[in-house]
Amino acid sequence: MPELAEVEFYRKQWSPGLGQTIEKVLLHPKARIFREADSTAIGKALKGSRLVDSLAHGKQMCFRFSNDSWLGIHLGMSGRLQTAHPEIVPSRHEHLVLVTDKLALVFTDPRMFGKVLHDRSASPPVWWAGLPPQPQESAFDRKRFREILSRHPRQPLKALLLDQESFPGVGNWMADEILWRARIHPASRPLELSAYKRGQLFGKVKEVCADALRVIGTDWGNPPDSWLFNHRWKRGGTCPVSGQPLEFITVGGRTTCYSPAIQKA
DNA sequence: CCCCATGTTCGACA
DNA sequence: GTGTCGAACATGGG
Structure with missing residues (x-):
């Protein structure tokens, strides 16, 4: 599904988690969506951190956490983001779930053409900072x-x-x-x-x-x-x-x- | 069984 | 370098 507008829609699905602390990270460590990331490191880095911001650029999303963690998500062909009850037991296609005391932020992707990126740094990582101007921006003239x-x-x-x-x-x-x-x-x-x-x-x-x-x-x-x-x-x-x-x-x-x-x- | 899918990447080739 | 084409990835739906 996801093109520009669908990506923007899905980005906002995680907005109820803004300002909340991630208490638990549930993931399928070998899932293909982690092919360019270290899923274990993601689990360690995000646990205990607070979701402070979310952004979308083209088909790429970026979620920023309080401990200089940057989580990139690309939805590929069949990915989507949603929230769920904090007691969620992830199903086969729910590859990454961030649990707070109020809710769970869920990344689902049956076909797994989507992917997750992660970095820890004070400034935005290259995969986020290096994106070309979006057609809807005035910089795209x-x-x-x-x-x-x-x-x-x-x-x-x-x-x-x-x-x-x-x-x-x-x-x-x-x-x-x-x-x-x-x-x-x-x-x-x-x-x-x-x-x-x-x-x-x-x-x-x-x-x-x-x-x-x-x-x-x-x-x-x-x-x-x-x-x-x-x-x-x-x-x-x-x-x-x-x-x-x-x-x-x-x-x-x-x-x-x-x-x-x-x-x- | 067949074909198709809102995406990306890679290799072979002209 | 430019561009084309097909295949691959993994799964589900019609």
Whole structure:
């Protein structure tokens, strides 16, 4: 599930734990989500510390603890965060559980494409400090956008939008939504774009990020039918702009939904 | 049984 | 270096 807005939604699911002390850490030490971290060290470091802050950047989250501990979480394809009763007995897919006296903070991930990072340091670790500007920020301006396009002149736009160094947080449905609103064919390349289409694309990147954060990122609301979103999930869907059938192709190795009637090039 | 999945990474190749 | 492609990861759902 998790793209920009879903990640923001899940980040907030742990907010009830802010300010609380972690009394117990339950984890499956050999789970694949710990492949880039030392799960034993995480257990030791977090126990007795207080959760003081949480942040999201693209698809990456960062939870800061009182003893200079930084916990990074990436949700991968099937990860999610939630709270539970402090007496929780973790099930098979609940790989990391932080227990306070009031509640439990739970990271669940059946497919385990997600991952956990951890560092102890006074300043933010490199995996957090080194992230590129997010498309919804003002630092992501037309200059940055132009640079991205000129650096990848022949990348199909669908593939480029999925590049996390370029558009951190954009995932499969957002990329399709952006191209559909900009009326650009997903396989078009930056080289082929008119100045007008480039301007459209920049605007729709901003618009879809803002819309997604507002509608899904706050309370996982259901987007209106005027978005591509509600029409793309099953075959046989119809483009809400043209009334023509939606089609599915593979671009950049990913299933891509688009409306041939309005996304010609 | 088959195919598909809102993600990332790696290796082979042109 | 650029870009493409397929496979891999592990599990569940239709």
